[in-house]
Amino acid sequence: MNNRLTRSDVILIGAGIMSATLGSLLKELVPEWNITVLERLDKAGEESSNEWNNAGTGHASLCELNYTVEKTDGSIDISKAIKTNEEYQVSKQFWSYLVNSKLIRNPQDFIEPLPHMSLVQGEQNVSFLKKRHETMSKHPLFHGMEFSDRPEQLADWIPLIMKDRNGNEPIAATRIETGTDVNFGALTRMLFDHLKSKNVEMKFKHQVDGIKRAEDGSWELKVRNLENGAVERHAAKFVFIGAGGGSLHILQKSGIPEGRGIGxxxxxxxxxxxxxxxxxxxxxxxxxxxxxxxxxxxxxxxxxxxxxxxxxxxxxxxxxxxxxxxxxxxxxxxxxxxxxxxxxxxxxxxxxxxxxxxxxxxxxxxxxxxxxxxxxxxxxxxxxxxxxxxxxxxxxxxxxxxxxxGKGILQFGTEVISAADGSIAALLGASPGASTAVSVMLEVIQRCFPEKLKEWEPKLKEMIPSFGISLSKNPELIQEIDAYTSKALGLGPKSHSSESMNDRKVVI
Known part of the structure; x- marks a missing residue:
């Protein structure tokens, strides 16, 4: 065992989209901080973030029917859809900042415009979809969503699905052109390439076998080099556990009370x-x-x-x-x-x-x-x-x-678990995960570095112009941000002004 203790300001466990995002945010906020990334595999983005391990949907609630619920009175609750869409807008803003700052290049290597559609069959489902469309299309976040139950229109939208389709069962779809396909594996690798250029240390084939609190309040990690079997000691004042499905075991080893009772x-x-x-x-x-x-x-x-x-x-x-x-x-x-x-x-x-x-x-x-x-x-x-x-x-x-x-409730979505003093945080859960990575990592920053927020706020607003602002309550800002991110990420021409968000102040 190597008794030498390697100290960092921040340790990120797991080389997926979450650690890549948090590392990129922190490097912009405090460039002088020393960051180390520990990954058990031999390269970045090989687990949940990998492009073959997820559907690549930029989850903006444009097509996901399970994000909207029909209530007992027949109305449609779109609150979860609004929240998820706003969070995805935050991700696109940060990616746009990185592109415009030339910190990452060629956005077409990780994001492409692609229509998002919902498709249902049966009279009851068609009725639900129509009400869903009526509710969502009135909201500025979902402007431009179309509905059709005409087979000839659907054949134009989705020819492969409509070809040779038999039967008289009602069928309907909604369509919105502002959807995206995202290669989260490529994005993860681009972010880590950027971090390596900023002297972030990437340690692949390194597995965290233990984690404990040191006397000075920092965290000490027992790390095994999987290539040679050597055991190393690493320490940091702040640790983020972004190891996908592996996060739960490491969280349990930390012993923080906030992690108790979670399965x-x-x-x-x-x-x-x-x-x-x-x-x-x-x-x-x-x-x-x-x-x-x-x-x-x-x-x-x-x-x-x-x-x-x-x-x-x-x-x-x-x-x-x-x-x-x-x-x-x-x-x-x-x-x-x-x-x-x-x-x-x-x-x-x-x-x-x-x-x-x-x-x-x-x-x-x-x-x-x-x-x-x-x-x-x-x-x-x-x-x-x-x-x-x-x-x-x-x-x-x-x-x-x-x-x-009740007891033993299965949760769907992502969840941040953090210690009361903010010295360690873990991300658990699944979809819409990667799409909302920037919002989730901002939550980590707000929870774990509350004393720094005032100092960091100008930079946060530079990176994410809508930071601290509800897009739902500011439709004009939605249009401006849509134009800004569409131009930066190459998502197609928009009818709105394409003035850079970094060249103006957001006044609400």
Missing amino acids: GFPVSGIFMVCKKPEIVAQHHAKVYGKAPVGAPPMSVPHLDKRYIGNQESLFFGPFAGFSPKFLKFGSMFDLITSVKPNNLLTMLAAGVKNMSLTKYLIEQVLLSKEQRMEALREFVPNAKSEDWELVVAGQRVQVIKDTSA
């Missing part, structure tokens, strides 16, 4: 992928449907065009599955070793409450390729098995905790 439930995913140019050319959108009854939200079926590297492809899925691993490259013992005395009852309660989910996951695991093709043919009636291949996506670990709603 995790892993869900794996499989996509069907088509790379044949003559088929890919017939579909230009991300089209989301409704999740089957009992399915987790991340299993909403969707047919997406993807831009990965220099190749266009189609993704369909995801089909959910179960593996006890918390990471794609994890251990079969991840789930069982995450069960501790302080979360045992919570985990047992979750197991009892989610029997239908467990049954659904088992059924999904047992599906043959042909059964998956039948699900695909509900979207693409003439899909041929030989044109599609199976790709195993990344693992997602949903948070389980006790809430006011």
Whole structure:
């Protein structure tokens, strides 16, 4: 064991989109801070952030039906959709700042404009979608959303889906052109390349085996070099655990009281992928449907065009599955070793409450390729098995905790867990994760560095012009930010002014 203690101001555990985002924000706010990144794999962005391990949707609530709920009085609650959209706008602002500052280049390498659509069948679902459209299209964040239940219009929007479609069941869709496809793996690698140029130390094949509080209040980490087996000691005043599904185990090792009673439930995913140019050319959108009854939200079926590297492809899925691993490259013992005395009852309660989910996951695991093709043919009636291949996506670990709603509640979304003194924070959960990474990391900064916020506020507003402002309450600002980010990220011409947001003061 190497007894030499390597000290940093900040340690980021995990080289995914979250650590890349937090590191990039902190390097702009305090360039002099010394930052070290620890990653157990041999390169950045290989787990949940990797482009083949997620759907690449820039989650802005433009197509995700599970972000809007029909209430008992028949009205549509779009509050979650508004929140998610605003958070995605924050991400686009920060990416635009990085591009305009020449800290990262070639935004087309990680983001492309792509229409987002919702598609439903059946009279009841069509009625829901129409009411959803009426509600959302009135809100400035969703300006330009179209609705149609006319087959000839749908055939123009989604020819591959409408071709050879039989039956008289009502069908309808909404469409909005301001959606995006995001290569989060490419973005993650670009951000870490930028950080390396700023002297951030990247230590790959380094696994955190232990973490404890030192007498001076800093955190001391026991880190194993997986190449040679050597054990190293690292310390920092602030530690961020952004290790995807691996975050829970490291959080538990920290022993902070805020991490007690929290469990995790892993869900794996499989996509069907088509790379044949003559088929890919017939579909230009991300089209989301409704999740089957009992399915987790991340299993909403969707047919997406993807831009990965220099190749266009189609993704369909995801089909959910179960593996006890918390990471794609994890251990079969991840789930069982995450069960501790302080979360045992919570985990047992979750197991009892989610029997239908467990049954659904088992059924999904047992599906043959042909059964998956039948699900695909509900979207693409003439899909041929030989044109599609199976790709195993990344693992997602949903948070389980006790809430006011009861014991052992399965949480969907992302959650920040931080110590009371702000010296350590962990990110748990899943979608819309990567799309809202900047907002989530700003939450980490606000929680963990409250004494610095006043000093950092001017820089934060330079990087994110809407920082501290509700976009929902400022429709004119929405237009300005949309024009600014569209120009910086190459997302197509807009009718609004393209004046740089960094050249003006936001006055509310």
